Amino acid sequence: MRLHTRGLLAAVLLLITRAVDAAGLHVDGAWVREAPPGAAMLAAYLVVHNDGDRPRTLVSVDSPRFDFVMLHRSRVVDGVAHMEHVEQITIAPAGRVALQPGGYHLMMPAPEPPPRVGERIPLRLHFQDGETLQVEAPVRRAGDAP
Amino acid sequence: MHGHRRQAGRSEIWWIIPGVVIAALAWHFYPVSEPAAPPTLQKATLLPQPRAIADFHLVDHHGRTLNLARLRGHWSLLFFGYTHCPDVCPTTLQTLATTLKRLDAVPTKPELPQVIFISVDPDRDTPERLAAYVPYFDTRMLGATGKHQELEHLARQVGIVYARSRAGKDGNYLVDHSAAIVLFDPDGRLHAVFGAPHDPATLAADLQAIQRHYQDTRR
Ligand SMILES: [Cu+2]
Numbered sequence: 490m491r492l493h494t495r496g497l498l499a500a501v502l503l504l505i506t507r508a509v510d511a512a513g514l515h516v517d518g519a520w521v522r523e524a525p526p527g528a529a530m531l532a533a534y535l536v537v538h539n540d541g542d543r544p545r546t547l548v549s550v551d552s553p554r555f556d557f558v559m560l561h562r563s564r565v566v567d568g569v570a571h572m573e574h575v576e577q578i579t580i581a582p583a584g585r586v587a588l589q590p591g592g593y594h595l596m597m598p599a600p601e602p603p604p605r606v607g608e609r610i611p612l613r614l615h616f617q618d619g620e621t622l623q624v625e626a627p628v629r630r631a632g633d634a635p
Numbered sequence: 636m637h638g639h640r641r642q643a644g645r646s647e648i649w650w651i652i653p654g655v656v657i658a659a660l661a662w663h664f665y666p667v668s669e670p671a672a673p674p675t676l677q678k679a680t681l682l683p684q685p686r687a688i689a690d691f692h693l694v695d696h697h698g699r700t701l702n703l704a705r706l707r708g709h710w711s712l713l714f715f716g717y718t719h720c721p722d723v724c725p726t727t728l729q730t731l732a733t734t735l736k737r738l739d740a741v742p743t744k745p746e747l748p749q750v751i752f753i754s755v756d757p758d759r760d761t762p763e764r765l766a767a768y769v770p771y772f773d774t775r776m777l778g779a780t781g782k783h784q785e786l787e788h789l790a791r792q793v794g795i796v797y798a799r800s801r802a803g804k805d806g807n808y809l810v811d812h813s814a815a816i817v818l819f820d821p822d823g824r825l826h827a828v829f830g831a832p833h834d835p836a837t838l839a840a841d842l843q844a845i846q847r848h849y850q851d852t853r854r
Contacts, residue, residue: 525718525725527767529759530807532721563722565831569796570716570723570814590726591832631729 512620513541514580518587519626521610524603531604533558533595533612533626536587539580546617547578547586554610555597562593572596577617590631604628674844678829678837681845685824691789693753693781696766701751701779703823710748710846711819715795717756717810718768723831725772727814728752732773733835738842745843747775748818754780755790755797756810793817793825818842820849 519535539545550558560575578593580586588594595612604610606628614622673681693701712731716724731750738745752769754760757780760768765778780786790797790813797812814831816838827845829838
């Protein structure tokens, strides 16, 4: 009984620390798209919230599971889909930026073995002011309910 | 009996029935006298006239020839992309897979289109790679690619453009490509174009409306 309570307390503390992590920044909805067999590149998505009163800028992301992680953006211009590398993503005070299919996303080379549904992948977000934010992104098959 | 006939609602119904019968007869006997009105579509753009296209020669993910003859006798949805694309392409293929599943669930059992993913990156996307990649989304979907010349020949005819763009961080190049999905009718003619962004509900609804209109105009 006492052990259970302690476990629960630890979990609650963990949640609280994550929520107030990195002074006014938090991330939710993170997920990595399961790679279709043979896919060389993968994408990950998340929403960065800036709860503070000054703009914050995401400059890079890394993960022990990938050789590198790129900040990318897909755009459809005159009916043509382009993908481009972006240097940074700025989140306005009290604002949010969604990295989502068809827009901003993280792009990584598929590692061997490739991530499968059920795996949770750590991602570390680096901001311009030196702040870092650690999140765990579950691997999902696109189209699955979150 | 007497009481019933005095009710206003009842007596009106007796006038409506012959009206409905006459309308049904007129509709039955004169369907070709006026062309069926174009279907109301949410997203798709119907070509004013279905467009015949010249034959092309691609290879599907089973290693079989994919040419114009293989588009005849059923509806086909074609999407052009490449497997090194981690965002727009898998998102669109997932949308197409969900569209098929939606159509599966329609009680009237609409004719299912053959979904074909055409890789415009034949240097990296071999038929073998496509055989692993495409059926992941739905085993009924087909992958195909071909020589650059053949790909351009087909793409140009259906209004699809693509071009290699700058290299990524790891030396991998990207390919810009039209985000549209094109629809071929069972006569193997370009029939309609779906512009991005795509969603399964709209794709399924528009496809069924186009199929009904096609049936009506051929009666
Ligand atoms: Cu990308």
